[in-house]
Amino acid sequence: MIHGGDIYTDGIFKGQELLDFSSNINPLGVPEGFKNNIAEALDSVTRYPDIKYREVIKNLSDYTGTAEENFVLGNGAAEIIDLVISNFKSILIVVPSFVEYEINAKKWGCHIEYSKLLDNMDFDYEDIENKLNDVEAVIVGNPNNPNGNIIDKVKVETIIEICEAKNKTIIMDEAFIEFTGRIKNSFLDKIEDNKCIFIIRAITKFFAMPGVRFGYGISSNKVLLNNIRKKQNPWNINCFAELAVKYSLKDKEYIKKSLQWIEEEREFFVKQLNEIPFIEQIFKSFSNFVLCKLRNVNEEKLYEYCLENGIIIRKTSNFRGLDKSYVRFAIKDRESNEKLIKILKDSSF
Template sequence: MEHGGDVYTEGILKGRELLDFSSNINPLGVPSSFKKNVDEALKNVERYPDVEYRKVKYIIRKYLDFSENYFGNNKCNGELSLDDSDIVLGNGASEIIDLVISCFNSVCIVVPSFIEYEKDALKWGCSVSYSSLTDNMDYDYEDIKLKIKNADALILGNPNNPNGGIIDKDKFYEIVNFCNKNHKTIIIDEAFVEFTGKIGCSFLREMKQFRCIFIVRALTKFFALPGIRFGYGVCKDVKLMDKIRTKQNPWNINCFAETAAEYVLQDECYMDNSLKWIEMERKFMLESLKAIPVVEKTYDTYSNFVLCKLGDMSCEKLYRKCLNAGILIRKCSNFRKLDDRFIRLAIKDRSRNQRLLSVLGNI
């Protein structure tokens, strides 16, 4: 199992229903705004999508302008002034990540992180270097400064997967400035950024000023639409964006993904409810996990998952025990720089969180 969310191997294919804590999807489920309008997509299945995706890009531009104030706690003034040329659409964030990495000869990856960064880099023949998080799972900004000097691009998550940490903008500014002056690109994966709430940690505003910043977003996590496969990249580097587009096939976004984006990115009620849920349940999970004997340490998170270090039990053994109880967790031994004592747990609604905690507490 390379990723979370594999409910097939031990679940569906064996006729068994599992409670999936390995997949970091919003437990509020698919927004009703999409469900109510899915017939609109059905009406469009007999024709090709607009190859330029002009309506979808317009919706994304509106959403990003809105989100800068909404998730930034109304601290930002003015619009981002994005053009359609500043947006590239992908079949999930994974396609965007893959394509942008393919544009470079050498990359520096902050680890542990989403394992597809490294897999994509190696697939495209990139020279890869690594900057490791500290023991407390914080970014090592001095090490990043050193490593980026010998790479064309830097890749990191904000929040980062699997630990949920966010970038300290004040400490990161020197790196951004260096990359901008020296024609290097910073790929910031913000697939989980909405879960951080209204603290304004996105780099959208900085992207407007620094063309070196490339931001990756998706509908997958916050809007609970992993099956739709809709992601997008945002950047002011015209040459890089054009290079990515030349590598893409036309009509890579289907009409259901188009319709989903149109409605969920304007669903403020769903966003309000999601932020109320994550603020309450994240605090509950972090506090509750501290009382679980099998868990030696939990790491602070700004996302909808928690990285845990186990005591005397391996992640494989705990995985099997949880699986026997009908629960799927994420083993983290395949993350670079983590060993078999680490697991990642999604944060869900109260009843499901309590079921997980009960199972863990009895181990």
């Protein structure tokens, strides 16, 4: 299992409908603004998109409060991650983290250094700082996947200062940032004064559109942005992604309900998990997923048990720095969460 969300291998292709706790998608589903205007995209299918994507960039600028010239668009955040990493000969990866960082770094022949999270899954800021001299860039999740912790703006300040002074790049993957519920957790406000910062975002998670494939990068480093654009194919954003950006980012009611949901369900979910004997530790998460350390059972046995009960969870041993004693659960709607909790409590582990 390289990624979550594979409901096909053990589910659809075997004729089984699975409740997916392996992928971290907003359970409120696609925003009404997108669904209600889908005909607009259908009308656009017969023509090429604007090759400069001016309306898309304008909508992103309005949503983020960032200047239009600071954006690069991608066919999902995965494309942006891949192409930004391609610009560096060496990179520091904070681990455990999204596996595509390492996969892409190896693909582009980067020399890789690693900074391991502390035992409590917090960032080791001192270790990151000490290893900066050996690399051209560092990549870190904010919130980090698979544990959901966020970057401390005070503790990371020295790292940013070093990167800015020594012409290094700090790549911050903010694909889950909306789930934190606080705009101050983002580093968007640091972009203009720090060319070293490159932020990655997407509509995949918070707006529940993994099938649309739309991500974007934000930076005031024009050279880096142009280097990424030069490696892209033309028309890499389709008309459905254009429509998603146009209407979803403006759907304030959807955003409000989503933030209310995650705040309530995260508290409920963690409280219930704390009552399960074979869960040894639940790590602090600011996102819509929870990393747990197990006792008396490993990821494989728990995965198979959940699968037998119609649920797929995320095994995490393929995350560098984790072993088979960890699993990750997505946070879903109350009914789904209660179903998972009941199955876990009914187990004999």
